[in-house]
Amino acid sequence: xxxxxxxxxxxxxxxxxEVTKQAEGHPVSVVVADNDCDPAVERVAEEVGCGxxxxxxxxxxxxxxxxxxxxxxxxxxxxxxxxxEYLVMYDDDGLPEPGALMALVDCAxxxxxxxxxxxxxxxxxxxxxxxxxxxLLATSAPRREGLVSSLDGGQNLLLSRRLVDRMPRPWFxxxxxxxxxxxxxxxxRARSLGARFAWSPAAVVHEPLPPHRLSNRGALLRAxxxxxxxxxxEVEFFGYGHTLAALGRSLVWPFVNVAxxxxxxxxxxLAGVAVSLCGVAGRxxxxxxxxxxxxx
Numbered sequence: 001x002x003x004x005x006x007x008x009x010x011x012x013x014x015x016x017x018e019v020t021k022q023a024e025g026h027p028v029s030v031v032v033a034d035n036d037c038d039p040a041v042e043r044v045a046e047e048v049g050c051g052x053x054x055x056x057x058x059x060x061x062x063x064x065x066x067x068x069x070x071x072x073x074x075x076x077x078x079x080x081x082x083x084x085e086y087l088v089m090y091d092d093d094g095l096p097e098p099g100a101l102m103a104l105v106d107c108a109x110x111x112x113x114x115x116x117x118x119x120x121x122x123x124x125x126x127x128x129x130x131x132x133x134x135x136l137l138a139t140s141a142p143r144r145e146g147l148v149s150s151l152d153g154g155q156n157l158l159l160s161r162r163l164v165d166r167m168p169r170p171w172f173x174x175x176x177x178x179x180x181x182x183x184x185x186x187x188x189r190a191r192s193l194g195a196r197f198a199w200s201p202a203a204v205v206h207e208p209l210p211p212h213r214l215s216n217r218g219a220l221l222r223a224x225x226x227x228x229x230x231x232x233x234e235v236e237f238f239g240y241g242h243t244l245a246a247l248g249r250s251l252v253w254p255f256v257n258v259a260x261x262x263x264x265x266x267x268x269x270l271a272g273v274a275v276s277l278c279g280v281a282g283r284x285x286x287x288x289x290x291x292x293x294x295x296x
Contacts, residue, residue, distance in 0.1 A: 223278040
């Protein structure tokens with residue numbers, strides 16, 4: 001199991017307590033990739049690991065970036081367990097429900113999958129601003145268990161050893177380490193190798209949003225930047241013409257939905273259109289050369 005972390009030692013503590021509890025009795029090792037090289041992370045790992053049978057290894061990662069942390073997790077997995085079969089990644093701000101870890105592994109085995117994932121519950125409530133709800137609902141639509149065409153992100157993600165062995169290093173693009181989109185690029189690479197993707201509704205991770213992300217402006221900006229990064233990735237994989245044509249096809253639906261929202265006087269649907277249009281604008285900006293702003 002791998003956990004990338006950056007300046008969240010107390011959230012990391014809660015996650016380690018939960019995953020080591022779920023891993024008890026199973027041949028599981030935990031690797032923490034610390035992207036801040038903070039001694040507090042070592043202390044947390046030692047405190048949680050005391051009295052438990054699940055080993056925890058902390059690997060400092062000096063080069064800043066989520067790709068760099070994820071690559072360190074894969075490299076360290078080979079070192080701590082040369083015979084590993086699956087690597088499950090949890091971000092440090094998530095907390096899996098009891099049983100979620102083995103539900104994800106069981107799903108991967110059941111469907112002979114190379115990658116598997118499950119829901120990331122961000123605690124959507126009516127108290128969230130309208131555009132925030134629309135953004136989150138657009139990225140967390142429910143799915144049935146089974147094989148799917150692709151997955152959504154690096155949180156709550158299982159990778160099979162057989163897939164990782166076939167991919168040239170580095171597995172996650174270093175040049176996307178500070179902009180995000182490294183997971184989308186990884187899935188495109190995996191799909192090009194014929195990878196099988198599976199979804200487990202039972203493998204739920206809770207990831208409540210921090211207050212600074214609960215703003216309408218933040219939701220629109222995130223939709224814009226994510227789509228700009230994804231457009232840049234698609235150009236890299238498929239070429240400019242293919243990506244431009246895909247953008248043209250996507251232009252139809254926001255206007256269709258605007259008409260429907262106005263006709264039915266549905267403000268929630270209209271908010272979804274606003275998020276969608278920001279996404280389209282982001283893809284256009286990505287095609288025009290815009291690069292997402294680096295994480296702070």
